[in-house]
Amino acid sequence: MIGAATITVISPERARSLLGPRERGNERTDLSGGSRTRVPDRRTDNEALLPRVAAGDQEAVRQFIARYSNLIWSLALRMCLNKSDCEEAVQEIFVELWEKADRFDSSLGAEATFVSMITRRRLIDRQRRSSRRDRAFGLIEDLDFAGGAESRGESLASSDEVNLAKAAMEDLREEQREVLNMAICRGMTHEQIASTLDMPLGTVKTHARRGLIALRDRLAELGVTGVKGGAA
Amino acid sequence: MNDHSSYMTRIDELLAEQALWGLDEADQRELDALLAEHGSEIHGGADASADSFGLTIAQIDLATGPAPKSSMPDALMSRIEQDIVNRMHGSSGPAATISPARTEDDSAPEIAGRIGPNTWTPWIIAAASLLLAAIAWLGAPTTGPQTPEDLGADRSSLMATAADLVQINWAALEDPSVTAETTGDVVWSDVQQRGYMRFSGLAVNDPTKEQYQLWIFDADRPDAHPVDGGVFDITEDGEVIVKIDPKIEIHEATMFAITVERPGGVVVSDRSRLPLLAAPATG
Incomplete structure (x- = not known):
C-alpha cells in the first residue's frame, strides 16, 4: 500500500478540459491560419513505418531501412564527395531518423517527404562542416536521371502528390525552374549553378528563393504540404 | 511594400535559401536577428516556416529526383x-x-x-x-536493470535532493483498469529530468493486447502534443514503481496522464482510454 497517496475520481469532462483538444483522425489544421485544408490522396502501397519505429519495433526498423535506402542513397550521392563520405552520411541519417521518428506528423506530408527533408538537412550540415562546397558535382555518374522518381520506387509518394508537385514545378518561370532543378535534383551549390549557367551569383539566389517560395505556397494551396509561411 | 511585408519577405527568402544550401555567416546572423525581432509574427512559428521549405524541396525531389544506378550496399x-x-x-x-x-x-x-x-x-x-x-x-553496468528496491531508493534520493520536486497524486477516471482501491503518485524534477510513478491497484495488463503509456504535458508545448513518457506494463498486483523515461527534454512539467494503448504505444493518443491523470489542484 502506498503511504498517503490517494486517488481522487474526477469526471471525464474535467479530464478532457485539462487535457485540451483531442487529435481527430486525419483532419488537420493549416498552420497558416487555422483553416481546414483538403488533403490530397496520400495513399501509397505501404503504411507509414515511423510510428512503429518510434515505438521500438525492430522489424519496422529493418523494413524502414529497406524502404528508404534508395531515396537516402540517391540524395547522399548527389551531395557527398566520395563513397566513403556517402556511407558515413547515410548511417548518420538513419540514426537521426530513428531519433526523430516520433516527430513525424502525417498531416504535414507523406513519410517519404519527412525522410527526404531530414536527409537533406543533415547532408547540408555535413557539407558546411567539412568546407567541401567546392566539391565536384557529387557522384552524379552513379545516378539515373532518365528514369526519374519512378525508378526509385513510386510507392514512396502517391501519384496524386507526384503529379501535383510536377505541375507546380512546371508553373514556375523557366529560369526559376532551371535553377531549382539543378539545386534540388542535382544537388548543385549556388556557386556551381552560377558557373554552369554563366549567371551572377545574386541572380541565381534570387531565382531560387522566389521559385521556392512560389512552390511552397502553391503546394500548400493544393494541400500537398500542410504548412505555409507568412505573417500571422 | 510596407516595412512589415518587407521583413517577412526577407525572412522567407533567407529560410528558402537555408533549406536549399544553408546560409553563410552573414546571412545566418541576419536571419537570427530578424527572427528574434519578428519570429512571433510568423504563422505557426519560425520552425514551421522553415519546415515548409524543407517539405517543399522534399516533395519536388520525390516527384522529379533521380534514382541511384545501384542500390545501397x-x-x-x-x-x-x-x-x-x-x-x-x-x-x-x-x-x-x-x-x-x-x-x-x-x-x-x-x-x-x-x-x-x-x-x-x-x-x-x-x-x-x-x-x-x-x-x-x-561487473554489471551501472545502467543495467533495476530491482524494485533500486527504484525505491532512487525515488527517495530524488525526493531528498530535488529542490524543484513536483509530487502529485493520481486522479482516477472511468476505466476498467482502475478501481476505488487504486492509489499512487508521480514525482518529477525538471532540473534533474528524472521522475518516478507509483501505482497500487492498477490492473495488470496483457502486453500482447495493450500497454500503459505515460504522457507528460510541458508548459512549452501545446496540450494537444504532450511528450511521450514511455510505455510500461503492470505485471503484478501490489505496489509498482516505474521510472519515467521522457523521449525529449521536459522544460516545465505541468501534468501527467496515463493512457491505455496498443502494444508498443502510439505517437499520438486518441485518449479513448485514460485511466489516470496527475494534475495540480486548481481553484
Missing part, C-alpha cells in the same frame, strides 16, 4: 540496422520502453519488437560476444 544496410538496434538496447534513445521491474526476472527494460536475425553478420556476433565478456569481467 547490403553491408551498409546491415551495419545501420545493427547500429540502431544497439542504440535501442542502450540506456537512452526514443525507442527504449520501460517496465515496472517487479522481479529480478522481469526487471530488465522491455523493448517492443523483434530483432531480425537474418541480418546479424558474423562480425557483429563476435563484437557482441566480446562486449558480453567485457561486461562479465568488469
Whole structure:
C-alpha cells in the first residue's frame, strides 16, 4: 500500500478540459491560419513505418531501412564527395531518423517527404562542416536521371502528390525552374549553378528563393504540404 | 511594400535559401536577428516556416529526383540496422520502453519488437560476444536493470535532493483498469529530468493486447502534443514503481496522464482510454 497517496475520481469532462483538444483522425489544421485544408490522396502501397519505429519495433526498423535506402542513397550521392563520405552520411541519417521518428506528423506530408527533408538537412550540415562546397558535382555518374522518381520506387509518394508537385514545378518561370532543378535534383551549390549557367551569383539566389517560395505556397494551396509561411 | 511585408519577405527568402544550401555567416546572423525581432509574427512559428521549405524541396525531389544506378550496399544496410538496434538496447534513445521491474526476472527494460536475425553478420556476433565478456569481467553496468528496491531508493534520493520536486497524486477516471482501491503518485524534477510513478491497484495488463503509456504535458508545448513518457506494463498486483523515461527534454512539467494503448504505444493518443491523470489542484 502506498503511504498517503490517494486517488481522487474526477469526471471525464474535467479530464478532457485539462487535457485540451483531442487529435481527430486525419483532419488537420493549416498552420497558416487555422483553416481546414483538403488533403490530397496520400495513399501509397505501404503504411507509414515511423510510428512503429518510434515505438521500438525492430522489424519496422529493418523494413524502414529497406524502404528508404534508395531515396537516402540517391540524395547522399548527389551531395557527398566520395563513397566513403556517402556511407558515413547515410548511417548518420538513419540514426537521426530513428531519433526523430516520433516527430513525424502525417498531416504535414507523406513519410517519404519527412525522410527526404531530414536527409537533406543533415547532408547540408555535413557539407558546411567539412568546407567541401567546392566539391565536384557529387557522384552524379552513379545516378539515373532518365528514369526519374519512378525508378526509385513510386510507392514512396502517391501519384496524386507526384503529379501535383510536377505541375507546380512546371508553373514556375523557366529560369526559376532551371535553377531549382539543378539545386534540388542535382544537388548543385549556388556557386556551381552560377558557373554552369554563366549567371551572377545574386541572380541565381534570387531565382531560387522566389521559385521556392512560389512552390511552397502553391503546394500548400493544393494541400500537398500542410504548412505555409507568412505573417500571422 | 510596407516595412512589415518587407521583413517577412526577407525572412522567407533567407529560410528558402537555408533549406536549399544553408546560409553563410552573414546571412545566418541576419536571419537570427530578424527572427528574434519578428519570429512571433510568423504563422505557426519560425520552425514551421522553415519546415515548409524543407517539405517543399522534399516533395519536388520525390516527384522529379533521380534514382541511384545501384542500390545501397547490403553491408551498409546491415551495419545501420545493427547500429540502431544497439542504440535501442542502450540506456537512452526514443525507442527504449520501460517496465515496472517487479522481479529480478522481469526487471530488465522491455523493448517492443523483434530483432531480425537474418541480418546479424558474423562480425557483429563476435563484437557482441566480446562486449558480453567485457561486461562479465568488469561487473554489471551501472545502467543495467533495476530491482524494485533500486527504484525505491532512487525515488527517495530524488525526493531528498530535488529542490524543484513536483509530487502529485493520481486522479482516477472511468476505466476498467482502475478501481476505488487504486492509489499512487508521480514525482518529477525538471532540473534533474528524472521522475518516478507509483501505482497500487492498477490492473495488470496483457502486453500482447495493450500497454500503459505515460504522457507528460510541458508548459512549452501545446496540450494537444504532450511528450511521450514511455510505455510500461503492470505485471503484478501490489505496489509498482516505474521510472519515467521522457523521449525529449521536459522544460516545465505541468501534468501527467496515463493512457491505455496498443502494444508498443502510439505517437499520438486518441485518449479513448485514460485511466489516470496527475494534475495540480486548481481553484
